[in-house]
Amino acid sequence: MDLSISSRSLSPSPPPFPFNSNRMILSPAFQKFSFDFRNFQIKPLVSRQNQPIRVHASNQTVNSDGFVLEDVPHLTNFLPDLPSYPNPLQKSQAYAIVKQTFVTPEDAVAQKIVVQRDSPKGEHFRRAGPREKVYFKSDEVRACVVTCGGLCPGINTVIREIVCGLNNMYGVDDILGIEGGYRGFYSKNTLTLTPKFVNDIHKRGGTILRSSRGGHDTNKIVDNIQDRGINQVYIIGGDGTQKGAALIYKEVERRGLQVAVAGIPKTIDNDIAVIDKSFGFDTAVEEAQRAINAAHVEVESVENGVGIVKLMGRYSGFIAMYATLASRDVDCCLIPESPFYLEGRGGLFEFIEKRLKENGHMVIVVAEGAGQEYVAQGMPTVDEKDASGNRLLHDIGLWLTQKIKDHFTKVHKMMINMKYIDPTYMIRAIPSNASDNIYCTLLAHSAVHGAMAGYTGFTVGPVNSRHAYIPIARVTEAQNTVRLTDRMWARLLASTNQPSFLNCSEVLQETVDCETIEGINSKKISSI
Ligand SMILES: Nc1ncnc2c1ncn2[C@@H]1O[C@H](COP(=O)(O)OP(=O)(O)O)[C@@H](O)[C@H]1O
Ligand SMILES: O=P(O)(O)OC[C@H]1O[C@](O)(COP(=O)(O)O)[C@@H](O)[C@@H]1O
Numbered sequence: 009m010d011l012s013i014s015s016r017s018l019s020p021s022p023p024p025f026p027f028n029s030n031r032m033i034l035s036p037a038f039q040k041f042s043f044d045f046r047n048f049q050i051k052p053l054v055s056r057q058n059q060p061i062r063v064h065a066s067n068q069t070v071n072s073d074g075f076v077l078e079d080v081p082h083l084t085n086f087l088p089d090l091p092s093y094p095n096p097l098q099k100s101q102a103y104a105i106v107k108q109t110f111v112t113p114e115d116a117v118a119q120k121i122v123v124q125r126d127s128p129k130g131e132h133f134r135r136a137g138p139r140e141k142v143y144f145k146s147d148e149v150r151a152c153v154v155t156c157g158g159l160c161p162g163i164n165t166v167i168r169e170i171v172c173g174l175n176n177m178y179g180v181d182d183i184l185g186i187e188g189g190y191r192g193f194y195s196k197n198t199l200t201l202t203p204k205f206v207n208d209i210h211k212r213g214g215t216i217l218r219s220s221r222g223g224h225d226t227n228k229i230v231d232n233i234q235d236r237g238i239n240q241v242y243i244i245g246g247d248g249t250q251k252g253a254a255l256i257y258k259e260v261e262r263r264g265l266q267v268a269v270a271g272i273p274k275t276i277d278n279d280i281a282v283i284d285k286s287f288g289f290d291t292a293v294e295e296a297q298r299a300i301n302a303a304h305v306e307v308e309s310v311e312n313g314v315g316i317v318k319l320m321g322r323y324s325g326f327i328a329m330y331a332t333l334a335s336r337d338v339d340c341c342l343i344p345e346s347p348f349y350l351e352g353r354g355g356l357f358e359f360i361e362k363r364l365k366e367n368g369h370m371v372i373v374v375a376e377g378a379g380q381e382y383v384a385q386g387m388p389t390v391d392e393k394d395a396s397g398n399r400l401l402h403d404i405g406l407w408l409t410q411k412i413k414d415h416f417t418k419v420h421k422m423m424i425n426m427k428y429i430d431p432t433y434m435i436r437a438i439p440s441n442a443s444d445n446i447y448c449t450l451l452a453h454s455a456v457h458g459a460m461a462g463y464t465g466f467t468v469g470p471v472n473s474r475h476a477y478i479p480i481a482r483v484t485e486a487q488n489t490v491r492l493t494d495r496m497w498a499r500l501l502a503s504t505n506q507p508s509f510l511n512c513s514e515v516l517q518e519t520v521d522c523e524t525i526e527g528i529n530s531k532k533i534s535s536i
């Protein structure tokens with residue numbers, strides 16, 4: 009058994025989560041066990057029928073009718089004598105009128121919201137929000153904020169609201185900005201962040217702290233945290249960043265430091281698991297409309313106009329899917345999750361020909377990660393990666409443009425008026441819209457409340473519209489991708505009337521009626 013488990017079970021004070029049941033299910037490392045508060049023991053998990061609960065390897069499913077808490081670590085797990093203090097919000101004029109200022113320890117957010125009468129209660133996360141007790145004195149807090157990975161609309165809003173939230177709600181005024189991502193901890197000077205300094209930054213795209221890929225050196229980072237006397241670390245970044253945050257938390261725990269590590273998930277791709285959606289995503293979908301509109305205007309003004317708009321989405325096509333659904337001007341949407349093909353029955357060329365005959369123009373939206381294997385064909389096999397180890401993508405937009413032009417010139421002796429628009433960085437660089445701004449505020453405030461309350465090694469985010477503290481491993485163990493068997497993709501296919509490009513063997517077996525799909529789409533995946 010992992011050492012951290014035994015140290016936790018031997019700890020003189022139980023983790024501060026007195027659920028009514030006296031029993032909580034520990035997670036993620038020890039999900040096959042539960043913590044018995046009355047007897048202070050770790051016990052094997054059993055169902056109501058006293059059968060051991062089967063825990064799937066993915067930590068996702070527990071086969072019981074029981075309540076499961078996917079708990080996040082707390083500083084008292086490894087610093088049991090840490091004193092607590094009344095939350096200063098108790099004296100806040102603004103919060104005094106709130107009916108329930110503090111989130112009670114019993115409050116949890118259900119991961120599964122659609123249930124049947126006999127469904128097990130299933131997995132839950134701690135509800136985010138202010139706690140009655142805090143584990144930091146305001147004037148002893150030295151917080152820092154760092155931003156890592158690619159840009160995304162709203163990063164500056166999150167920075168602003170961490171700074172203003174810490175200051176307004178908790179009276180914290182010692183906040184440092186780490187410049188240039190993880191490597192900035194050990195290679196750059198810090199910025200002093202005050203409410204005045206960050207006052208207007210939400211109106212700007214990008215990150216005032218700058219960002220970077222690569223450079224995650226856990227020991228150097230934690231040495232620096234220790235040297236600078238930092239005791240709250242707010243880390244804004246995507247899946248890679250959150251993996252790095254988990255390593256920092258582990259090292260902090262190993263060294264026994266009173267340092268809360270809070271992750272705020274960021275990615276324009278919306279590929280972070282568990283949470284409803286990532287900030288900046290709505291802004292991106294909205295901004296993508298401008299590019300799609302431009303493509304549509306261009307191609308409907310010429311003969312045989314074909315517009316191609318490339319949108320971001322390395323492994324998941326959420327931006328492309330939602331932008332297509334929102335626009336109604338898109339004839340075909342191509343995403344990484346759905347393989348497509350060009351030639352033959354049911355292929356893209358046949359569909360383009362049909363649409364050009366019907367309407368004289370068409371618009372294709374393609375996610376940057378779509379069809380990468382096709383573009384790679386015929387290219388020297390160099391697996392190029394960025395500094396964080398993410399695979400560098402080929403330009404699917406340019407490739408598609410060329411393939412379509414060539415095909416229609418050679419086979420149909422027809423000139424295509426091709427307009428290729430790549431607005432990817434223009435979309436990513438804008439400030440967040442109003443609803444993302446509010447979302448960013450809630451994320452930042454949740455992170456601040458969690459850190460002040462002594463939680464650590466957690467990520468914040470909405471689960472079924474309620475903000476929760478989620479163990480970092482839960483958001484990094486899998487990527488959120490478009491499920492071709494969900495109704496949303498079907499809505500898209502129905503709205504564009506594009507080919508589904510599927511055949512039975514490619515369809516996820518568990519939910520799809522293969523015969524139906526084969527009937528609709530009986531064609532052979534031909535080579536490109
Ligand atoms: N598995 C990992 N362990 C530790 N750090 C990581 C890991 N993956 C990425 N990182 C670090 O996280 C930062 C951002 O990662 P990256 O993949 O570029 O962006 P994102 O966090 O948006 O996915 C980089 O500094 C990178 O070194
Ligand atoms: O060119 P860059 O800046 O490395 O980033 C490009 C990639 O960043 C993304 O926006 C995602 O970034 P993150 O993984 O950092 O969230 C992808 O959509 C895109 O492929």
Ligand SMILES: [Mg+2]
Pocket residue numbers: 157246247248275
């Ligand atoms: Mg990433």
